[in-house]
Amino acid sequence: MTTMRAIVLDAPGPPDTLTLRDVPKPEPRQGWVLLRVEAFGLNRSELHTRLGLAGPDVTFPRVLGIEATGVIEAAPGTDLPIGSKAVAMVGGMGRSFDGGYAEYTLVPARCVIPVQTELDWARLGALPEVLQTAWGSLTVGIGLSRGETLLVRGGTSSVGMMAAILAKRMGATVLATTRQPERADVLRAIGVDHVLVDDGHIAEAVRTVAPDGVDGALELVGAPTLRDTLRACRVGGTTCFTGMLSNKWIVEQFYPIEFIPTGVRLSAYGGGAGNLPSEVLTDIASAIHRGELDWPVEVYDMEDIARAHEEMEHNRVAAKQVVLTRRVR
């Protein structure tokens, strides 16, 4: 039996519960794609799983990882090209079946998007889930149009930065929040038009920029700031709840008519590969490769996983964290 290295979580716990060990390499399967993993991004979803906050669809022991990037090694029963670079994401990855924290991963074809790019594995591997989440939130969750105004609540998160970049490329005016004033320059550097320092109440500050409220808002902090974000939206505008940097996504004592201002719309986004067109992925990967976009990453070896998770848990890294499966040092 062929084996591979994988990071397995046997049960929720502290960072060192994540163990790197040899497990059987998955066998190709009809309608599924065997991906040789070169890099995988780290996500808060995996942190939630490790902390025991995930829903009942997560079972243990589990190879974590809701995304992976690499090369298609086998794809029986699909028209996906063998040997092509590809990304894979969500749809149960790392939750109800083994995911991307491994040298190989076997995922349903619907989770896979082929990509043609010369971008290095680290930065490409840091892209799929962030890009899918940001793109899906803007297009499916909000329905943002050219010329509209977007508020990103939680602007310095990876998804927040990507959403701001995409919105600027769509011709929108972008407001983004950060709790730390010293991060304002980072936001301005990626094109954010108005940086707001978030003290928990920003609706009024938003209205000094957009008096009727913004057309769209992306809530990445979580349930505690959601009502304030809704109040920053215009009538007919949409706040999309996507992330929860706060690890809180339940609104207690939810009285809808008081929580949602009249005429403002609330949506939530949790999507999959099907919401990310291959062209968008290729376009953004190419822009980063050409140096048009700065996409900072923090790179780790598989052996570093406990440290990487600890840093994520304490919000110590200002860049997207990505692990390379072949040693970087």
Added chain:
Amino acid sequence: MNVGEDVLAAAQALDAQRPAEAAARLTKALGATNDPLEVETLLSLRSYASWLVGDWTDMPALIADFRLARQLRVQRTRGSFGSDMLAAVARGPGRLELARLPLPEPLAGWVAIRVRAFGLNRTEKFLQRGGWPVSALSPVAPLVNGIECAGEVVGHGPPIGDAPPLALGTRVLACASLLGRGIDGTHAEYAVVPRWGVVAVPASGDGLSWRELAALPMSFGTAAGSLDAMDCSSGDTVLIRGGTSALGLAAISLAKHVMGCTVLATARRASAEARLRAVGADVVLVEPDVHRQVRERYPNGVDRALDCVGEATLKETMRCVRRKGVMCQTGALTHVPGFSIRLLGEVPSSVKVTCFESDVLTGAGMSAVIERVLEAIQRGALTLPLDPVEFTLEQYTDALDFLDSETRTGKVVITVP
């Protein structure tokens, strides 16, 4: 009225839908006067502005101040009241009575109305049971009930701004935020209402009785506001959850006969089917299992859904809506203590959820809705969903009980002889 340009600017800002600016102006003006009538007027405008902004944090304090100012003024001018009137007064949880009160005096910018008929609403049921659920704006007893009415103009307070006053005798409809909650309402022989909550009945309404006119403001204003909040348009498939409520019935008839939608409506009892079809429902679904029934007919979900039931059905209604569709939560027939929502998982990805709070209804908004409804009545498309059982003011508590009756089939209206 002599608090100067701040009040004028605030009134203009309110008309122009800039409530935050109005609130700031009014706060400034409040600091510059001690005159009870002025204070009372300013506070009423100020609470209205806060309401529109959506900031309810200072509302209880504003209303407490408002009532204090009113008491001071009433004490000072009590001798000037020449007559009294019959009114439905909430004196506390479970304590509702008909009582005689002094005639109310219109504040600056307010209109005095001889009430001819008024509709009953859930608000009064909540008051009767002892309070509004959860809201920051719990009523303070004693309080004249009532959030809407139809009647004639019999007087004006001193004018604010340039808006011409309504001629005495004009037939009007009224509904406004705070009425019957923070401040005395319309369930009485006379009511005073802020000018922004009053709309003159257009000529197309000449043929309608007081009873019919009284069925219009809240039900149709709220139904239209809710359908508009979802951008409902011709050809849309709309689910109305809670079809037999007065709001539900109005929404069915508007969606069908004014907006040209295909309408699915729900009821708890199969016996309601004929009634819902008569007002315009194309399909009637009987609870429970509405989600399954909707998806059997529309596998991708409906375009729009209006939930008039509340927390008990909200999560299921969301799942009835198609991808990129919209639902609106309006009204609250149910209240689930400790109701919470898991934003990821329970809110379906790509469905948009909005709310409509009827307190944002103003005369200007009402006017357009009422024109549309009257036009549909004139061309014979729409019949007002009035309940056939008639009540007069003396039968107030019977009428309130009837609101929950299984034999109720329409909007309950009370006439004031």
